Amino acid sequence: MFPEIIDTNPLRNAIDDGLNWVVRNWGDGFTAAAKPLLDFLNLVQHLLLATPWWLIFVILAGIAWLATRRWQLPVVVVVALLFLGVMDLWEDAMVTTALMITATLTTIVIGLPLGIIMARWARVRHVLTPILDLMQTLPSFVYLIPAVMIFGPGKIPALLATIVYAAPPLVRLTDLGIRQVDPAVMEASRAFGTNPTQRLFGVQIPLAFPTILAGINQTTMMALAMVVIASMIGAGGLGYQVLQGIGRLEVSRGLFAGLGIVALAIIFDRITQAYGRRLQGRIGIAEAR
Amino acid sequence: MRISWKSVLAGVALAAAATVSMPAQAQDATACGTDKKIDIAEMTWPSAAALAHIHAIILDKGYGCNVEVVAGDTVPTSASMLARGTPAVAPELWTSSITRQWNEGLDDGSVVELGDAITDGTIEGWFIPRYTQEANPELKTVQDVIAHPELFPDPEEPDQGRFYSCPPGWTCELAGTALFEALDMDATWNLFSPGSGGALAASISRAFEREEPILFYYWGPTALLGKYDAAQLDLGEVKPDVYACNTDPECEDPPGVTAYPSSPAIVGAASWVKDEAPNVAEYFGKVGLSNAEISKLLVYGDENNADAEATALNFLKTEKDTWTKWVPADVAEKVEASLG
Numbered sequence: 001m002f003p004e005i006i007d008t009n010p011l012r013n014a015i016d017d018g019l020n021w022v023v024r025n026w027g028d029g030f031t032a033a034a035k036p037l038l039d040f041l042n043l044v045q046h047l048l049l050a051t052p053w054w055l056i057f058v059i060l061a062g063i064a065w066l067a068t069r070r071w072q073l074p075v076v077v078v079v080a081l082l083f084l085g086v087m088d089l090w091e092d093a094m095v096t097t098a099l100m101i102t103a104t105l106t107t108i109v110i111g112l113p114l115g116i117i118m119a120r121w122a123r124v125r126h127v128l129t130p131i132l133d134l135m136q137t138l139p140s141f142v143y144l145i146p147a148v149m150i151f152g153p154g155k156i157p158a159l160l161a162t163i164v165y166a167a168p169p170l171v172r173l174t175d176l177g178i179r180q181v182d183p184a185v186m187e188a189s190r191a192f193g194t195n196p197t198q199r200l201f202g203v204q205i206p207l208a209f210p211t212i213l214a215g216i217n218q219t220t221m222m223a224l225a226m227v228v229i230a231s232m233i234g235a236g237g238l239g240y241q242v243l244q245g246i247g248r249l250e251v252s253r254g255l256f257a258g259l260g261i262v263a264l265a266i267i268f269d270r271i272t273q274a275y276g277r278r279l280q281g282r283i284g285i286a287e288a289r
Numbered sequence: 290m291r292i293s294w295k296s297v298l299a300g301v302a303l304a305a306a307a308t309v310s311m312p313a314q315a316q317d318a319t320a321c322g323t324d325k326k327i328d329i330a331e332m333t334w335p336s337a338a339a340l341a342h343i344h345a346i347i348l349d350k351g352y353g354c355n356v357e358v359v360a361g362d363t364v365p366t367s368a369s370m371l372a373r374g375t376p377a378v379a380p381e382l383w384t385s386s387i388t389r390q391w392n393e394g395l396d397d398g399s400v401v402e403l404g405d406a407i408t409d410g411t412i413e414g415w416f417i418p419r420y421t422q423e424a425n426p427e428l429k430t431v432q433d434v435i436a437h438p439e440l441f442p443d444p445e446e447p448d449q450g451r452f453y454s455c456p457p458g459w460t461c462e463l464a465g466t467a468l469f470e471a472l473d474m475d476a477t478w479n480l481f482s483p484g485s486g487g488a489l490a491a492s493i494s495r496a497f498e499r500e501e502p503i504l505f506y507y508w509g510p511t512a513l514l515g516k517y518d519a520a521q522l523d524l525g526e527v528k529p530d531v532y533a534c535n536t537d538p539e540c541e542d543p544p545g546v547t548a549y550p551s552s553p554a555i556v557g558a559a560s561w562v563k564d565e566a567p568n569v570a571e572y573f574g575k576v577g578l579s580n581a582e583i584s585k586l587l588v589y590g591d592e593n594n595a596d597a598e599a600t601a602l603n604f605l606k607t608e609k610d611t612w613t614k615w616v617p618a619d620v621a622e623k624v625e626a627s628l629g
């Protein structure tokens with residue numbers, strides 16, 4: 001065994017006591033700070049639950065048609081939605097979708113600027129890359145239980161966990177997309193006398209957009225992958241059905257709810273991918289890549 | 290790798306010696322009795338984890354058994370024990386959530402109950418913090434608390450009260466949901482499921498640290514109830530029939546109000562343990578601890594950030610009077626010698 005160099009107990013006690021101190025004294029502050037996020041999530045959820053089911057069918061199938069201009073994808077979307085409805089998973093699916101949409105939008109707001117900054121300054125990239133690795137590999141319960149103690153159980157820690165897990169791909173792919181813009185194109189834009197801001201918004205971001213969209217697609221998928229974990233801290237939704245199925249050895253319940261998550265994943269994955277392909281086609285780099 | 294004849298011969302000789310000495314060992318009250326690996330299930334909650342390590346040390350050092358501690362949880366461990374006879378021993382098995390399968394196993398002889406894990410029964414019920422009860426002395430029974438949802442507001446819906454129920458899939462989730470319905474709480478209360486045991490404990494701990502009121506379900510013996518002073522609410526008398534129906538998803542009758550019966554936590558084992566290692570079976574017949582003793586054990590682990598094994602070692606070092614009664618004197622000596 002490795003020799004005991006220092007006694008780690010004082011350190012561990014200090015961390016535990018420190019957390020309790022934060023919970024006692026700053027709990028209200030943290031909860032208030034996260035309130036706008038919670039309000040936004042509740043708004044999305046109420047909106048989704050208040051919308052009649054057929055309208056959601058029409059909207060999602062319409063978006064799918066606009067993305068592909070073909071009949072195949074809308075049919076897939078309608079079948080997936082029918083599965084959710086028929087299997088009595090509609091309400092849970094909407095709760096899960098609300099969490100996923102809120103997490104994805106928040107991730108875009110945070111992740112895009114981060115990715116751009118990383119592409120711009122190599123030093124920031126050197127600092128952020130290991131942090132992103134950490135966010136993806138640290139077992140989520142390690143930071144979830146402290147988050148539950150600080151924010152209380154429910155949607156806020158679930159949202160945080162989802163963002164922490166789902167943000168890295170978007171940040172990484174934004175960074176990559178911007179850095180991969182053809183140097184010749186950059187050279188040309190410089191020759192036209194553009195300033196860095198014009199180059200960023202006029203050249204780099206538009207050309208990187210398909211890659212960024214791939215990042216958003218990945219973020220959506222990872223947010224959906226987190227729903228079971230999110231349910232373990234009181235977020236409800238499809239993951240809760242999965243947990244109930246596992247706990248009671250009701251394989252069927254777990255399987256249907258699990259397939260419900262897959263159905264949601266298919267809908268959002270195919271729609272974002274289709275938009276990505278359309279964009280690539282429009283920019284004219286579909287063949288070049 | 291080439292096999293050397295010498296080692297094969299030595300192995301044969303050893304095996305022969307072992308066979309010859311078997312009957313002698315079986316008579317000895319301090320021998321393990323079996324060469325088979327006795328795998329002890331370490332459940333996910335602290336009391337069962339500490340018990341698993343205590344028994345593993347005593348069987349290993351005292352009886353010289355081939356012991357291994359394996360991770361487990363109520364449903365997977367019992368399912369595997371019933372089907373394949375491994376893990377061999379579950380030192381704190383709550384059979385209330387697996388009644389049907391467990392009783393079938395007892396009937397067909399695949400498993401046995403070696404003894405009680407917790408001698409004075411287990412606690413289960415609805416609690417509020419002691420400071421909340423002191424501030425509102427009228428809150429004695431569950432009905433008193435239900436009349437005051439405004440004291441326990443739900444942060445996500447402040448005009449309703451929030452009751453912290455059980456994680457999904459646990460039997461207590463069914464019981465909690467049935468009581469919630471039977472007590473007509475739906476209009477003024479929200480049933481909140483924390484999603485996992487960890488999240489439930491963290492929510493309760495948060496409330497106690499902040500001295501906030503909270504109405505929650507919990508069970509004992511646990512470190513949490515040992516650490517925080519909670520008042521159990523009176524749920525009236527135990528009605529076993531009503532409880533059985535409340536916790537059976539197939540039962541059609543409307544849910545009724547009943548207290549939680551003290552559910553049995555036993556030492557469950559695969560039946561080969563009793564047949565092949567009678568000394569070990571006899572040992573497990575004596576190892577019951579009371580709620581107070583287990584809480585004491587757990588509070589040590591909690592306050593010192595000790596893991597299950599360190600908690601077990603501390604128990605063996607400090608509670609000699611308790612555990613030396615479980616074993617013959619020379620086994621106790623061997624265990625003590627190993628503790629150093």
